[in-house]
Amino acid sequence: MSCKIEDYGLIGDCETAALVGRDGSIDWLCWPAFDSDACFAALLGTPRHGRWFIAPAGEVTRSSRRYWDNTLILETRFETADGTVALVDFMPPRGSASDVVRLVRGVSGRVKLAMELVIRFGFGADIPWVKRTEDGALLAIAGQDMMVLRTPVATRGQDMMTVADFEVSEGETIPFVMAYGPSHLPVPPPIDPARALRDTEDFWTEWCSHCTYEGNHRDLVMRSLITLKALTYAPTGGIVAAPTTSLPEKLGGQRNWDYRFCWLRDATFTLLALINSGYTAEASAWHNWLLRAAAGAPANMQIMYGIMGQRRLLEWEASWLPGYEGAKPVRIGNAAHAQLQLDVYGELIDAFHQWRIAKLELDDGTWDLECAVLEHLEKVWDQPDHGIWEQRGAGQHYVFSKVMAWVAFDRGIKSAEKFGFKAPLERWRSLRDTICRDVCEKGFDATQNTFVESYGSQILDASILLLPAVGFLPASDPRIRGTIAAVEEHLMRDGFVLRHDPREVSEEKQPIEGAFLACSLWLADAHVLAGDFDKAQALFDRVAAIANDLGLLAEEYDSGEGRQTGNFPQALTHIALINTAHNLSAANKPAEKPAVQRSE
Incomplete structure (x- = not known):
């Protein structure tokens, strides 16, 4: 079952956007544009209709989330008996391809996590053909659509989805980067997730610096302006x-x-x-x-x-x-x-x-x-x-x-x-x-x-x-x-x-x-x-x-x-x-x- 509507956060690259649940699941994403078919449609169905879930494998005792100041970078914190991890989600300003970056950061202790990736093009209807590329990336293709997942974590196929089990320790960051491209073109090149994070933070903070509103509820007005910008198709x-x-x-x-x-x-x-x-x-x-x-x-x-x-x-x-x-x-x-x-x-x-x-x-x-x-x-x-x-x-x-x-x-x-x-x-x-x-x-x-x-x-x-x-x-x-x-x-x-x-x-x-x-x-x-x-x-x-x-x-x-x-x-x-x-x-x-x- 999907989250309550208000339990979602928004990330985007000013050409499309994704909804991230407070449980760590991306349940909605239309790629490569707002009006494209969804590749993650669990929002309107079940996990079997497409989602990307990353969260602690064990019981979460407390969770919280926030946007980094004046950005569209979403951070969700999960506290467990073994420690605390932060999941940082964002979409960098569009370069040669559209990317979703998910960074798992160890805050304290050592925490076991699970990843479950269910790619379903065509609003949950189309199961892609999945294979490995020469550099070890995971490639999914169906019709006109292609997605590639790059991560140092070992992944495996299981019941028509891709899963992984991994651990993160305090001070450690484990990246997951997924990119979209048309299936008839070469696979999108890899990006540096750390550099992408800096670029994304710089993009949004610079944009927010132009806001002239100084009245009451400025934070809420600024968040509304960021949301309006995120819903703009930049081209x-x-x-x-x-x-x-x-x-x-x-x-x-x-x-x-x-x-x-x-x-x-x-x-x-x-x-x-x-x-x-x-x-x-x-x-x-x-x-x-x-x-x-x-x-x-x-x-x-x-x-x-x-x-x-x-x-x-x-x-x-x-x-x-x-x-x-x-x-x-x-x-x-x-x-x-x-x-x-x-x-x-x-x-x-x-x-x-x-x-x-x-x-x-x-x-x-x-x-x-x-x-x-x-x-x-x-x-x-x-x-x-x-x-x-x-x-x-x-x-x-x-x-x-x-x-x-x-x-x-x-x-x-x-x-x-x-x-x-x-x-x-x-x-x-x-x-x-x-x-x-x-x-x-x-x-x-x-x-x-x-x-x-x-x-x-x-x-x-x-x-x-x-x-x-x-x-x-x-x-x-x-x-x-x-x-x-x-x-x-x-x-x-x-x-x-x-x-x-x-x-x-x-x-x-x-x-x-x-x-x-x-x-x-x-x-x-x-x-x-x-x-x-x-x-x-x-x-x-x-x-x-x-x-x-x-x-x-x-x-x-x-x-x-x-x-x-x-x-x-x-x-x-x-x-x-x-x-x-x-x-x-x-x-x-x-x-x-x-x-x-x-x-x-």
């Missing part, structure tokens, strides 16, 4: 929503989705998190990915793309995997990529506008793309869509989707006015006003004094919390005050915010999932804008308190079970945490403006 600048697929939104449930792709919806909040923290190079890479991915006919623009901008993210089910704690199906790919979700048009235009406000350089063709997007949006903004939560089934007139259509024209107008671009301003202003009236007339329920999920509905959803943040109405407006109060009354569970209204029970919605962590932080942001700083701080502290011991957060939190749920670690959660921390920090310094306010 293109695309940022995946999570490195995993099919970790369930509800334990044992069926809402299991593949998040190893890049969502346009996260664009503006991602840019703000990076720019406000001092990472303009990463923000620029993300912007350039956005521009390339969205290029082409606006009518064909998608809500998400692959890490290299791929558009066909066909969804299928890995039927041989039993799922995380039995949560089936395990889905690969994401059919939601083909949905109409109007809010992404607003996110795209807003992201470009925020980039200009930050006085950072944009591609010369950006404004032409924006004008083409807005021309298309004029024709489709009043159509039903599938909304921010990507509901499967018939479309609806979601309030947040309409508001983001308003944002698209609002930011287009502001960019044209502020930066002197040629634009049909009179027509855009008229459309902006039309959309605003439409939302306020059809998306506001006067009997409850709140905006609602969709036109004609009486239920809420957490996306309406973003209305003041995007500048649709000020936080002081009685309708926004009423919306915040209604969310607190109907969408709160155990101090956290649900994304769906529990008054509407269906297979697609609550109460079949946990609280959506980003939504709790959106409520905190709304409180900041409304001047309710104590409420905002309390919400932030509540989310911060459920981060695991390494500072990592999943998509959701099941307060009844006291467990994190959903794909992990989740970029949107960490982005929201960064931005809320900035907002709270700015609230304590009146001369500064909260980063969440996007309406300039």
Whole structure:
């Protein structure tokens, strides 16, 4: 059985990532990229579906773990009756190949350890052909994939896996280095594990030195920034929503989705998190990915793309995997990529506008793309869509989707006015006003004094919390005050915010999932804008308190079970945490403006 979701740590090389359990087992790794097939898939099945386990052979009396300061180097300590060992896991910045390095260090005494390596390409389905190379390395090949393991420890085959028994004494370090390469190319050359450790530590500490955030919870913000960097596919600048697929939104449930792709919806909040923290190079890479991915006919623009901008993210089910704690199906790919979700048009235009406000350089063709997007949006903004939560089934007139259509024209107008671009301003202003009236007339329920999920509905959803943040109405407006109060009354569970209204029970919605962590932080942001700083701080502290011991957060939190749920670690959660921390920090310094306010 795999660990609890919060019992995993993350290592990565900015092209892919692995999850390491506190028991010393790497249970998830897609190689060579985030969206590749997994070679270790025990996370969604059993050890027989692939894992790499290293731990003491005897009873562990105590274990602890930590990241080395300002790095993505994970150290797990195991204490036994015979002594203490440290397992140091990391992935060096990508060289000629991708490597996973595991160093077993003797801290005290002499400890017996066991290694169990189960390589299963193709998400646990493909058993490789394994042989020795001339230099004694272990080589595994199946189809297009090749992995090579180098270690001074003697290994042996046993029951379709590779095992080893060894000992480590105080002051001794035993390395294990595994590299990936395409099977038709030469075997990846060996690397020096000690040198790789130094290089990896230098890479991360230098990167972290650029962080400009100096407010409260700096360690947690820094860990969130490191996580965001780790979820970035360095060759293109695309940022995946999570490195995993099919970790369930509800334990044992069926809402299991593949998040190893890049969502346009996260664009503006991602840019703000990076720019406000001092990472303009990463923000620029993300912007350039956005521009390339969205290029082409606006009518064909998608809500998400692959890490290299791929558009066909066909969804299928890995039927041989039993799922995380039995949560089936395990889905690969994401059919939601083909949905109409109007809010992404607003996110795209807003992201470009925020980039200009930050006085950072944009591609010369950006404004032409924006004008083409807005021309298309004029024709489709009043159509039903599938909304921010990507509901499967018939479309609806979601309030947040309409508001983001308003944002698209609002930011287009502001960019044209502020930066002197040629634009049909009179027509855009008229459309902006039309959309605003439409939302306020059809998306506001006067009997409850709140905006609602969709036109004609009486239920809420957490996306309406973003209305003041995007500048649709000020936080002081009685309708926004009423919306915040209604969310607190109907969408709160155990101090956290649900994304769906529990008054509407269906297979697609609550109460079949946990609280959506980003939504709790959106409520905190709304409180900041409304001047309710104590409420905002309390919400932030509540989310911060459920981060695991390494500072990592999943998509959701099941307060009844006291467990994190959903794909992990989740970029949107960490982005929201960064931005809320900035907002709270700015609230304590009146001369500064909260980063969440996007309406300039």
